[in-house]
Amino acid sequence: MSSESNSTTPGASRPGLDIVALLKQHAGENYELHSQHVNPANVRTLKTIGFDRCYVRAEGPYLWDVKGEKYLDLLSGYGVFGLGRNHPEVRRVLKEFLDANYSSLVKMEAPLLSGLLAAELKKRMPNQLDYVFFNNSGAEGVETALKYARCATGKPAILHCKKSFHGLTYGALSVNGDESFREGFEPFLPGARAIPFNDLAALEAELKKGDVAALVIEPIQGKGVNIPSPGYLRDAIALCRKHGVLFIDDEVQSGMGRTGKFLAIEHEGPGMDPDIVVLAKTLSGGFVPVGATLCKKWIHEKVFSSMQRSVVHSSTFSQGSFAMAAGLAALDVLDRENLIANAARMGDLLGNGLRAMIPRFEFMKEVRNRGLMLGIEFGSPKSLTLKMAWTTCHTLDKSLFPQAAIIPLMDKHHIITQVAGHAIDVVKLLPPLVITEADAQWFLTAFEDVMVQMHKFPGPAWDVLTGIGKMALTQRAR
Numbered sequence: 001m002s003s004e005s006n007s008t009t010p011g012a013s014r015p016g017l018d019i020v021a022l023l024k025q026h027a028g029e030n031y032e033l034h035s036q037h038v039n040p041a042n043v044r045t046l047k048t049i050g051f052d053r054c055y056v057r058a059e060g061p062y063l064w065d066v067k068g069e070k071y072l073d074l075l076s077g078y079g080v081f082g083l084g085r086n087h088p089e090v091r092r093v094l095k096e097f098l099d100a101n102y103s104s105l106v107k108m109e110a111p112l113l114s115g116l117l118a119a120e121l122k123k124r125m126p127n128q129l130d131y132v133f134f135n136n137s138g139a140e141g142v143e144t145a146l147k148y149a150r151c152a153t154g155k156p157a158i159l160h161c162k163k164s165f166h167g168l169t170y171g172a173l174s175v176n177g178d179e180s181f182r183e184g185f186e187p188f189l190p191g192a193r194a195i196p197f198n199d200l201a202a203l204e205a206e207l208k209k210g211d212v213a214a215l216v217i218e219p220i221q222g223k224g225v226n227i228p229s230p231g232y233l234r235d236a237i238a239l240c241r242k243h244g245v246l247f248i249d250d251e252v253q254s255g256m257g258r259t260g261k262f263l264a265i266e267h268e269g270p271g272m273d274p275d276i277v278v279l280a281k282t283l284s285g286g287f288v289p290v291g292a293t294l295c296k297k298w299i300h301e302k303v304f305s306s307m308q309r310s311v312v313h314s315s316t317f318s319q320g321s322f323a324m325a326a327g328l329a330a331l332d333v334l335d336r337e338n339l340i341a342n343a344a345r346m347g348d349l350l351g352n353g354l355r356a357m358i359p360r361f362e363f364m365k366e367v368r369n370r371g372l373m374l375g376i377e378f379g380s381p382k383s384l385t386l387k388m389a390w391t392t393c394h395t396l397d398k399s400l401f402p403q404a405a406i407i408p409l410m411d412k413h414h415i416i417t418q419v420a421g422h423a424i425d426v427v428k429l430l431p432p433l434v435i436t437e438a439d440a441q442w443f444l445t446a447f448e449d450v451m452v453q454m455h456k457f458p459g460p461a462w463d464v465l466t467g468i469g470k471m472a473l474t475q476r477a478r
């Protein structure tokens, strides 16, 4: 762990940490360390599906493991690496910033960089949003929005959609429509009520009860990549307005250009008027946790209603200068490299390429995408033998089937993807916005090969999966 090149500060008993040497010394020990110190259950899962790789280098949409193998990352850290990994421009800005020895988190001050980043974010909104609260994650942004909504309206209830995902802190989890995340953590925030996504009548019925502060909604649901019908979001805003209820647009995953527009809600056309918008993920460029909650003036004035209440909602790390510099650099890269247009173009390429495969492969039911937020849904096939594979998988475990695609995508083709949620048959892609046509083709060729193998039953593609399914059954039985 020592290094001759490292300087020793006066009074220090030994040379400072050599991080590069430390990484080399322990390369490949990841899963052993995690089994012992971090999360053994997660290690078992990763090993079971063959995702237990040790990555040592990252650049753009690519990762390299300890053996030097190259991977295409179509998950981008759940969407954090919209700009790709280690973007050279964001890195340059952050290095220059560190070298400037600039101040941060003085707290009893108004920091310059958060003012500049807030102004930049406001410029990119489809409507007039006046003030920005900075936080450190998507869930914190949602917490901010929920607190604002209750405080501004004086009402207790928050509506959310079934199958939604807004984060895993208590407020966010209370409006999380995915039961698998909630189990074991009850009771939740009183007044959190679920409605079906894409159902205006259900929304209006709840709004009419008169106790609702806000509807919190993802313009495209991340779990499952569910895209609402045209007009739904616009009409939902109008209904909320009619009943004096705030519309919270959770763009943590779909925002920052991922869908081919800065905000996914803009796909409804001009004039969209959300009361609160939540951003995170790509806003950091992947380097520092940072999120932002933007809101209208009247809402802000209700919360921060006096000098005594001027920091009534706050967080120690909010507005850290390094995070704000990362945010400014990320927006600059997004603009200068035309990444939003690239997201739209690459999304079309991938979406259309995948849709063209549907007639050839019985398991493929639907491909949904807005830009680079893509979901490939599987469904029950027609032919009897394949139906047997489908039924066997679903009997063993409801979340098993899509693993048949993501495991060989990783194992054979070195492409990182994920299953879009629990007990749904959807493979999800959240590629970095910087992917090229060659990357898209890498995936399309690989996916086609995986589909060919999956449509051979019985066959080796299914042996791995039934093994995993049986293991899951045994574990549950214990």
Ligand SMILES: Cc1ncc(COP(=O)(O)O)c(C=O)c1O
Binding pocket: 078, 137, 138, 139, 140, 142, 165, 166, 167, 168, 218, 222, 250, 251, 252, 253, 254, 280, 281
């Ligand atoms: C729409 C949405 N909201 C909120 C969150 C929570 O963000 P975080 O994991 O940064 O807390 C996520 C995370 O995936 C998300 O997709």
